[in-house]
Amino acid sequence: MRNAILLPNGFVLTTDNSAGIGEKMADIVSTPDEIVSYFAARVALLEQWAAGATPVSIVVHNFSGNQSWGKYVAGIEKLFNEIGVECPEITGSSETNMETLQSAIAVTILGEQQIENSNExxxxxxxxxxxxxxxxxxxxxxxxxxxxxxxxxxxxxxxxxxxxxxxxxxxxxxxxxxxxxxxxxxxxxxxxxxxxxxxxxxxxxxxxxxxxxxxxxxxx
The missing domain is CATH 3.90.650.10 (PurM-like C-terminal domain)
Structure with missing residues (x-):
């Protein structure tokens, strides 16, 4: 297992984030928000698999403003559609009180650990x-x-x-x-x-x- 937190009752928490990558003028790397969330979710999902867990819920921490929320959700849903798995429920929050100059997002996945396989x-x-x-x-x-x-x-x-x-x-x-x-x-x-x-x-x-x-x- 890599960067995963084991919680009580067999639950696993994984997360990934990025900043300065997105659609804002001051971003260091100009990339569609959908792609940013897609790859953040990709890392968190792989960490779930590394822990032998199956995702059950997703939390998005959006610091880029309301205009990015729908795009971030679309990117995560695209990832799960591509692998042929129903996307877990997505929840989270957006920073709306302060306008940030650069994009920032974190994607956290809660998963349920399965029985480990002992094959060679x-x-x-x-x-x-x-x-x-x-x-x-x-x-x-x-x-x-x-x-x-x-x-x-x-x-x-x-x-x-x-x-x-x-x-x-x-x-x-x-x-x-x-x-x-x-x-x-x-x-x-x-x-x-x-x-x-x-x-x-x-x-x-x-x-x-x-x-x-x-x-x-x-x-x-």
Whole structure:
């Protein structure tokens, strides 16, 4: 498990945020609000999967003003539609008393932990590490969450470990795993979890390779 908080009664809390990215004039990165919330929810969802949990509720903290609320909600709903899962109820609040110069948002997901699987696994890396504008331009090369969800359902994937700013190398070290990836930039930030480490059932590795296709390699 990575950045998840275990609550009583088997509940799990995960969150992700961003600032200075959006549609305001002073934003450092100009990006549609829908895309900002999509990737914030993507990270929080992957953290849920890493904890073996299923989302049951979503809270949006919107500091960008009322005009951004509908777009933020649309981005989150788009993510869940793409992976073929009904979007949990979305609630939250918007800052309306003070007009901010830059966009800011946090997406928090409450999930319910499932029974952990004890199958023997081998770790693989999936998705090209991408940052900033690369997340959009190389969208076909980053980890596909729908494929991951399907692989979990098929019993191919038993553990999920999203890669963040420390890169593949940093996350492998956190897992205590050796790494040998000649053609990968193992120190590059993966931004909004564009790369994911997956624990693959050792008896289903060939099936997993066919399922994930490109940008899917054993880490050692």
């Amino acid at each position: 696994i081998r770790w693989y890396v999936y998705g090209k590490p991408s940052l900033g504008e690369e997340v959009i331009s190389d969208g076909d090369k980053i980890a596909d969450l729908k494929k991951i969800r399907e692989a979990i359902s098929l019993g191919l994937v038993h553990q999920v470990w999203p890669v963040g700013s420390t890169g593949i190398k940093g996350e492998c070290e956190r897992l205590g795993q050796n790494y040998y990836l000649v053609d990968w930039d193992i120190e590059k930030s993966a931004g909004p979890a564009t790369t994911v480490l997956l624990g693959i059932d050792i008896f289903k590795e060939k099936e997993a390779k066919l399922h994930f296709g490109d940008y899917f390699e054993a880490i050692s």
